[in-house]
Amino acid sequence: MKAIPTVEAIGKVIAHDLTEIRPGEFKGAAFKKGHVISKKDIEHLLRIGKEHIYVIELKEDELHEDDAAVSIGELICGEGVYFTEPSEGKINIKAEYNGLLKIDRRLLDEVNDLGEVCLATIHGNVNIQKDGLIGGFRVIPLIISKRKLQAINDILSTSNKPMLRVKPFKQLKAAIIVTGGEVYRGLIEDKFGPVVKSKLNKYNCEVIMNTIVPDDIDEIKEAILEAKTMGAEFIVVTGGMSVDPDDKTPGAIKATGAEIIAYGTPVLPGSMLLVSYLDHIPVMGLPGCVMFSHTTAFDILLPRVFAGEAIERRDITGLGYGGQCLKCKECSFPICHFGKV
Ligand SMILES: Nc1nc2c(c(=O)[nH]1)N[C@H]1C(S)=C(S)[C@@H](COP(=O)(O)OP(=O)(O)OC[C@H]3O[C@@H](n4cnc5c(N)ncnc54)[C@H](O)[C@@H]3O)O[C@H]1N2
Numbered sequence: 008m009k010a011i012p013t014v015e016a017i018g019k020v021i022a023h024d025l026t027e028i029r030p031g032e033f034k035g036a037a038f039k040k041g042h043v044i045s046k047k048d049i050e051h052l053l054r055i056g057k058e059h060i061y062v063i064e065l066k067e068d069e070l071h072e073d074d075a076a077v078s079i080g081e082l083i084c085g086e087g088v089y090f091t092e093p094s095e096g097k098i099n100i101k102a103e104y105n106g107l108l109k110i111d112r113r114l115l116d117e118v119n120d121l122g123e124v125c126l127a128t129i130h131g132n133v134n135i136q137k138d139g140l141i142g143g144f145r146v147i148p149l150i151i152s153k154r155k156l157q158a159i160n161d162i163l164s165t166s167n168k169p170m171l172r173v174k175p176f177k178q179l180k181a182a183i184i185v186t187g188g189e190v191y192r193g194l195i196e197d198k199f200g201p202v203v204k205s206k207l208n209k210y211n212c213e214v215i216m217n218t219i220v221p222d223d224i225d226e227i228k229e230a231i232l233e234a235k236t237m238g239a240e241f242i243v244v245t246g247g248m249s250v251d252p253d254d255k256t257p258g259a260i261k262a263t264g265a266e267i268i269a270y271g272t273p274v275l276p277g278s279m280l281l282v283s284y285l286d287h288i289p290v291m292g293l294p295g296c297v298m299f300s301h302t303t304a305f306d307i308l309l310p311r312v313f314a315g316e317a318i319e320r321r322d323i324t325g326l327g328y329g330g331q332c333l334k335c336k337e338c339s340f341p342i343c344h345f346g347k348v
């Protein structure tokens with residue numbers, strides 16, 4: 008810190024907040040610590056009685072916190088991610104459009120581990136809305152060494168993908184196949200199809216087939232294969248997922264030749280969910296709880312399906328940590344721990 012005449016301070020960084028009081032009108036910081044003094048500020052500074060001020064002198068290899076935040080924002084924000092103007096050294100990081108938020112956790116941890124920086128985010132793999140807040144970045148001190156910026160750059164260059172990205176959702180054609188003899192015979196009204204449809208509609212999805220079949224392996228299998236022939240890019244089969252003799256859905260999905268990624272997910276509700284791929288088309292078996300519960304394993308996986316991600320076994324088995332829904336009175340998912348790993 009160094010005291011200099013105010014008239015010589017253009018381009019210098021103010022070392023602490025400077026208070027202005029205009030009786031009956033205003034009391035507060037006229038200039039914040041860290042502010043870079045411009046020509047138009049000089050008159051204002053003199054008006055509040057500052058003929059000399061303490062400034063921080065940036066050395067050749069140092070950066071002001073605002074400049075550091077902008078430089079790092081440019082390094083970490085990839086496709087579909089933008090950041091706001093720095094304010095008090097902090098940028099907010101937001102989504103350019105709706106999509107699946109991807110965060111490289113290793114890069115995030117390594118950057119924070121450097122010290123003197125703070126990069127905080129929400130969890131990844133969630134459906135993020137346009138302009139939704141992804142996180143914030145600031146450097147901890149008022150000035151930071153350019154070497155730190157280089158170190159961050161070095162960490163980020165160990166990956167061929169940016170740390171933060173938003174994958175746009177695809178407009179998939181979907182098929183809903185409702186199983187259950189009681190529904191097929193009209194003993195009860197189908198309540199499952201509409202629940203699934205409304206969940207798919209949130210992703211601008213076109214439902215090209217919506218059919219009801221009895222608990223019969225061949226009929227369910229044929230319906231799945233027909234959906235594929237019709238051009239379905241996502242096939243959902245409801246009901247018949249547990250252990251009763253009439254529960255035929257897992258067997259029927261298998262009989263189509265689909266590769267079963269997981270039958271059973273460590274998620275409650277949603278434990279009996281099945282994820283498979285039939286020639287790269289995701290085919291899911293949905294247990295009764297998806298109709299009954301507000302939020303289940305199905306909601307956790309949907310954004311990934313619509314972003315075109317291939318779901319692997321480890322993606323499913325890793326859901327146990329954070330896989331218990333607390334069934335809050337008002338569901339705030341995805342703004343909760345559910346489905347976050
Ligand atoms: N012994 C065990 N029993 C159950 C287990 C288990 O692990 N061991 N898991 C439970 C869990 S978890 C769930 S979830 C359900 C899964 O049920 P299913 O997917 O087999 O559902 P269904 O038996 O087909 O139906 C259950 C219930 O829901 C009604 N239903 C089904 N489809 C429709 C529809 N389209 N519209 C209206 N209502 C529908 C159906 O009539 C039944 O009442 O299994 C537990 N059991």
Ligand code: MOO
Pocket residue numbers: 274275276277278279280294295296
């Ligand atoms: O598939 Mo069930 O949730 O766990 O109710």
